[in-house]
Amino acid sequence: MTMLQIQNLYKEFDGIKAVDDLSFTVEDNSIVALVGPNGSGKTTVFNIISGFLKANKGRIIFDGNDIISLNPFKIARLGIGRTFQNIRLFPQISVLDNVLLGLKYETGHRFSSALFQTKRMKKEEADNKKKAEELLKFVGLAEKRDALAENLSHGQRKLLELARILALEPKIFLLDEPIAGLFPETKRTMFSLIKKFKASGKTISFIEHDLHSVMDIADKIIVLDHGKKIAEGTPEEIKQNKEVLKAYIGKDTL
């Protein structure tokens, strides 16, 4: 089954083609890597999928819904959880609160619940705190729960951002350069988490500019250059693709 289907997506900024007639699919319960050099339009694609940018042309079908014209918050609610290349946390609130913000509330987030401090809200809050703590434990940030998010290291912030979208329980994770700037050890943690997501039935698509890093983890690799798809296939197929070798990696490597 197809989880996410991108059809003939086109986006230009002041005449410059950022995404040029791009089509690809993300199958259910798979890991798809979007690879390409800087400026090849990877993040633009993610920004369009998550609704922060509007495409000039094209369709995006997610889980049976056409989401191209929806607001970002509605897209998130449908089950698309994304992270950002330069990490977007809520810096001046606690790590635990950052995760709590991602969790669903039935009534507790309502204005009236807040004003009258309803029992239901307090119960939901207590339940969600437990859930949030578990999520923090899952990504290995349990003892940082009361720290302000701004005081975390780069790697910890990446993990916290991940915990926050985990809280959303999305159907698909869109991770924008999840391993950029990480130490090898944290990189392994991140990849093992991504594999765990897949094992638990989730679908993952992520962006990475380094082709080597994604070979071991991706089921499918899509290579972009100047907004165009120049190759698509399994890691094995990509390794042998001349187009990729020429345009992206350079003839001598690999």
Added chain:
Amino acid sequence: MEYLIHILIIAGIYVIFTLSLNLIVGFTGLAALGHIVFACVGAYTSSLLALNLGISPWIGLITGAILASILGAIVAYPSLRLKGDYLALATFGLGVIVYSVAKNWVSLTRGPMGLPGIPSFSIFGYQISNVWSYLILVLTFVLITYQAIRNITNSPFGRILKGIREDEIASQAIGKNVNKYKLIVFIVGAFFAGIAGSLYAHYSSFIDPSSFTIMESITILLMVVFGGMGSLKGSFVGAFLLVILPELLRFLGMPSSVAAPLRQMIYGLLLVILMIWRPQGLMGKYKFK
């Protein structure tokens, strides 16, 4: 003694202003520069209802607060797309508009001549006219406002507001309808500012447009920043400090022609010092960026 009570009443009214603006600016991070217009609407509504139609100030107070909320929603709605400086400019513009209306719609507001003889509140036929009873009335409203804003901010709802303050895009990315929350915050903030405006009008028994200038909005914003954005205790401290400070200057025996500009200068100086040494305000945790 009466003078002291008078100061406390004024400080109490400013605490309501500051708490309600803190919800908008300190907790949600929206740069709103026209808070006094909601007070203006509240004050004129309940005063005019009482003077022209003989309607009880209690009903006037609620009507004024509701009209202020509606104005808050009207301002917020188109401004939701604006961020930072632009929102500040839009709300600033609103401040100028409402002030001009109050000043120039002479047939309704009597313009710069103001509205004299505004009656006070009464409970069960007992007129709240002396300062002591008015102080109790104001303190009651201070408590109600404090409790309401504390409940609102101390909840999952309030956490979302802080999330919007910290990062709007991230808030949207986790499924928060940012515009809805901003709208609610403006409505609630305007509601309490409307109440405070009405309390002021019935206390001073005279209002004119000069009480609702842009400078007043800026003073309230200063109180929020002084006490600490996102800190409720800070709102008390900020409001009290900036109400009492100019009063202390009186005791220095300066002529009022010197004292008034001196007040502004001291505000400015204090703000500069504070921004250097304690950008989060006296009681706040949230750093202004």
